[in-house]
Amino acid sequence: MKANKVAVVSSAQVELRPRWGGAQHIDLISAVVSSVFKGIGLTLDDVDFIIDSGSDVLDGRSISNCGFLGAMGAHHKEESRVEEDGLWAASYGAVKIASGAADVGLIIAYSKPSESNVNEFYSTQVEPFYQRPVGFEHLAASGIQAQRYLADHALSKEDMAKVVVKRWQDAANNGRVQIDAVPTVEDVLASGDIAKPLTQQMMSRKVDGAVALLLVSEDIARRVSKKPVWITGMGDSIDRHAFSSRASGTLEACERAAAAAYKKAGWTEVKPSVAEVSASSAVTECMVLEALGLAAKGKGAKLAEQNSGTAINLSGGALPADPIMATGLVRLSEAYRQLSTPEIYGLESPTSAVVHGAGGVGMQTHCVFTLEV
Amino acid sequence: MGRHVGIVGVGQTHHARRRTDVSQAGLVREAVNRALADAKLTMDDIDAVVVATGPVLFAAVNQPEKWVADAIGAHLKPLVRITSGGGTGFAGALGAYYQIASGQHDRVLVVAYDKLSEGALQYSISTLYDPFWGREFAVGIMGFSAAYWRARMDPLGHTEEAAAMVAVKNRKHAMSNPYAHVKKEVTVEEVMSSKELAWPIKLLDVPPISDGAAAVVLSCESKAKESTDRPAWITGMGYFCEADNPPDRNMLLSEPLALAARRVYRAAGITNPRRQFDVVEVQEPYTCFELSYYESLGLCEPGGAAELVASGATSAGGDIPVNLSGGCMGANPIGAVGLIRLIEAATQVMGKSECIQVPNAKCALAQTGGGWANLRGVAVLQA
Numbered sequence: 001m002k003a004n005k006v007a008v009v010s011s012a013q014v015e016l017r018p019r020w021g022g023a024q025h026i027d028l029i030s031a032v033v034s035s036v037f038k039g040i041g042l043t044l045d046d047v048d049f050i051i052d053s054g055s056d057v058l059d060g061r062s063i064s065n066c067g068f069l070g071a072m073g074a075h076h077k078e079e080s081r082v083e084e085d086g087l088w089a090a091s092y093g094a095v096k097i098a099s100g101a102a103d104v105g106l107i108i109a110y111s112k113p114s115e116s117n118v119n120e121f122y123s124t125q126v127e128p129f130y131q132r133p134v135g136f137e138h139l140a141a142s143g144i145q146a147q148r149y150l151a152d153h154a155l156s157k158e159d160m161a162k163v164v165v166k167r168w169q170d171a172a173n174n175g176r177v178q179i180d181a182v183p184t185v186e187d188v189l190a191s192g193d194i195a196k197p198l199t200q201q202m203m204s205r206k207v208d209g210a211v212a213l214l215l216v217s218e219d220i221a222r223r224v225s226k227k228p229v230w231i232t233g234m235g236d237s238i239d240r241h242a243f244s245s246r247a248s249g250t251l252e253a254c255e256r257a258a259a260a261a262y263k264k265a266g267w268t269e270v271k272p273s274v275a276e277v278s279a280s281s282a283v284t285e286c287m288v289l290e291a292l293g294l295a296a297k298g299k300g301a302k303l304a305e306q307n308s309g310t311a312i313n314l315s316g317g318a319l320p321a322d323p324i325m326a327t328g329l330v331r332l333s334e335a336y337r338q339l340s341t342p343e344i345y346g347l348e349s350p351t352s353a354v355v356h357g358a359g360g361v362g363m364q365t366h367c368v369f370t371l372e373v
Numbered sequence: 374m375g376r377h378v379g380i381v382g383v384g385q386t387h388h389a390r391r392r393t394d395v396s397q398a399g400l401v402r403e404a405v406n407r408a409l410a411d412a413k414l415t416m417d418d419i420d421a422v423v424v425a426t427g428p429v430l431f432a433a434v435n436q437p438e439k440w441v442a443d444a445i446g447a448h449l450k451p452l453v454r455i456t457s458g459g460g461t462g463f464a465g466a467l468g469a470y471y472q473i474a475s476g477q478h479d480r481v482l483v484v485a486y487d488k489l490s491e492g493a494l495q496y497s498i499s500t501l502y503d504p505f506w507g508r509e510f511a512v513g514i515m516g517f518s519a520a521y522w523r524a525r526m527d528p529l530g531h532t533e534e535a536a537a538m539v540a541v542k543n544r545k546h547a548m549s550n551p552y553a554h555v556k557k558e559v560t561v562e563e564v565m566s567s568k569e570l571a572w573p574i575k576l577l578d579v580p581p582i583s584d585g586a587a588a589v590v591l592s593c594e595s596k597a598k599e600s601t602d603r604p605a606w607i608t609g610m611g612y613f614c615e616a617d618n619p620p621d622r623n624m625l626l627s628e629p630l631a632l633a634a635r636r637v638y639r640a641a642g643i644t645n646p647r648r649q650f651d652v653v654e655v656q657e658p659y660t661c662f663e664l665s666y667y668e669s670l671g672l673c674e675p676g677g678a679a680e681l682v683a684s685g686a687t688s689a690g691g692d693i694p695v696n697l698s699g700g701c702m703g704a705n706p707i708g709a710v711g712l713i714r715l716i717e718a719a720t721q722v723m724g725k726s727e728c729i730q731v732p733n734a735k736c737a738l739a740q741t742g743g744g745w746a747n748l749r750g751v752a753v754l755q756a
Binding site for chain 2: 003004055056057060061062063065066067069070072074075076077078079080081082083084088091092094095096098099100101121122124125126127128129234235236237238239240241242245252253256257260359360361364365
């Protein structure tokens with residue numbers, strides 16, 4: 001039996017800001033849920049189900065989806081919470097539609113890390129008996145990854161700082177992200193060591209935000225959209241939790257996730273028009289591009305700067321704006337916009353995209369989508 | 374519709390108040406080992422994993438699936454965690470169901486657990502409420518459950534005696550469940566005279582707090598026969614919610630449950646639930662909920678629940694036995710309970726229940742729920 005096709009036909013996102021002080025979670029969620037229907041000819045009544053991503057820990061609230069059901073428009077509908085990055089929520093929604101069980105799914109992800117302690121969000125993920133007591137957590141993992149990567153490929157901190165500057169500039173140009181000033185290479189290098197060799201600004205900046213997408217079946221897509229963006233492949237993979245057991249110098253789970261998605265899509269070569277990827281540091285941004293097959297090993301930094309062939313993270317990606325739990329779904333939303341309205345981004349007839357989301361300490365888990373128009 | 378999906382292997386731990394001999398990861402491993410053995414498979418045969426747990430505050434490890442993945446050999450496989458309060462085990466299985474129905478995967482392992490001895494349960498539940506206006510008067514989950522029950526007493530006749538009969542029945546059934554951690558029969562009089570916790574809820578209306586895990590292997594049709602000649606086919610499954618705050622809700626009937634039942638029954642061809650189901654498993658966090666479920670699930674008319682339980686129809690040997698496993702009264706590892714209800718319903722139609730087997734059972738109903746009684750799921754399993 002052939003699975004039904006699934007398309008993205010609309011997306012909405014609030015501006016990503018370091019702090020949305022005047023808005024509660026429900027305000028950010030309501031804002032994207034009400035605007036995702038604009039100009040599409042569908043209403044909340046047409047939505048069969050809702051899948052959402054968020055974190056009880058960041059929200060300071062058990063079963064926090066319960067408190068946001070009204071804002072999500074979920075009343076008397078099917079709803080489930082995926083407590084991973086929002087790209088996994090989209091994956092759930094896509095398989096539900098592909099099975100033929102539903103036609104219209106509303107996918108939502110949000111977070112307000114400004115109200116929480118991000119270091120604790122990561123450190124409480126760590127295995128509690130052996131790793132947590134010695135203080136091993138996300139920053140330590142990121143620093144170790146960075147040392148290995150720079151040493152393996154004879155790269156410098158300056159090379160990483162250039163990637164950061166490029167991303168912030170792209171976010172200022174194209175992203176829906178609050179950027180007060182784009183840092184210079186000197187600024188990035190002087191921003192203070194946080195996990196040597198990484199400086200503060202080489203880590204992704206945590207921001208508040210919310211994003212919503214409409215996924216629909218082929219029949220609905222043809223009715224409501226002139227240019228549906230089809231989800232043609234999905235894959236995800238989790239690496240070992242024990243950091244010392246993971247393959248060194250590479251993101252093996254990201255490679256697996258990408259291989260699975262490309263296989264589903266029938267891609268024999270990886271030449272997408274657009275790539276939107278998540279990363280928790282400038283170094284993992286390069287490693288993700290390599291794991292996705294977009295750059296050769298050690299050449300991720302060069303690609304990240306040049307955008308040759310594939311337009312990489314035109315939105316700025318996760319370095320200037322990382323709304324934990326929503327980051328991957330923001331990438332899907334951005335890639336959808338680049339494929340459906342390329343003129344906004346100065347793109348000429350893009351036909352395909354790779355979208356990447358991740359989660360966990362040192363990016364333990366990865367999810368990859370392929371999109372085609 | 375998509376591909377057929379069946380349950381081909383099940384496993385659960387021997388639930389206990391406090392499992393000090395294993396960590397969360399060890400607990401999960403136990404259930405997974407049993408489910409894989411039951412399905413005659415190894416982790417190599419599994420395409421993807423779904424982990425489901427209650428709120429992470431229950432056991433103080435954030436995103437614990439990332440830790441337990443190593444313990445079950447799930448590394449480099451697709452793995453996702455689905456959460457949905459008390460019904461999370463069921464919600465996880467539903468996510469896995471679609472992964473197979475869509476053709477994305479052929480075999481998916483679902484594991485659900487909670488290790489409630491490691492956290493402050495009612496405190497954690499209290500953080501469910503709105504931080505600005507809900508928490509001052511929220512006391513765990515019992516306060517509003519008591520209010521709901523009181524509201525149903527006069528118009529629907531859900532008396533304390535009727536609820537006590539549920540406690541007596543389920544605790545009696547739990548006597549023959551090898552995985553139950555509370556095995557003690559009680560009488561209606563003992564329930565009625567047990568300590569008031571939040572009237573009308575009394576101590577023996579309340580299930581235990583348990584450590585435990587459960588796992589199932591779901592399979593597509595073509596690979597199911599490698600595991601069993603008689604899978605439990607999922608012929609309908611849904612999980613609906615209600616967004617309104619408690620004061621605005623219908624207290625007499627669970628609207629999301631009635632909605633879920635209507636949709637799922639239509640998919641499974643159920644027109645007369647009382648006659649068509651051979652056996653029913655429900656998640657009853659307090660006895661009063663089981664009475665309410667009878668009515669929302671259409672096992673009797675609204676107002677008929679007290680008479681139904683009193684008639685013995687829902688007891689072992691009755692025509693519509695409910696919770697032959699003992700339900701939550703036998704064991705209550707919250708995050709696993711929704712999946713345990715599916716397991717107990719599935720093993721009935723597979724003809725291999727380790728509890729009281731209904732002879733020749735062919736059609737079973739499983740119900741689950743969570744949140745502040747606003748998340749409700751229903752599944753129909755058929756031989």
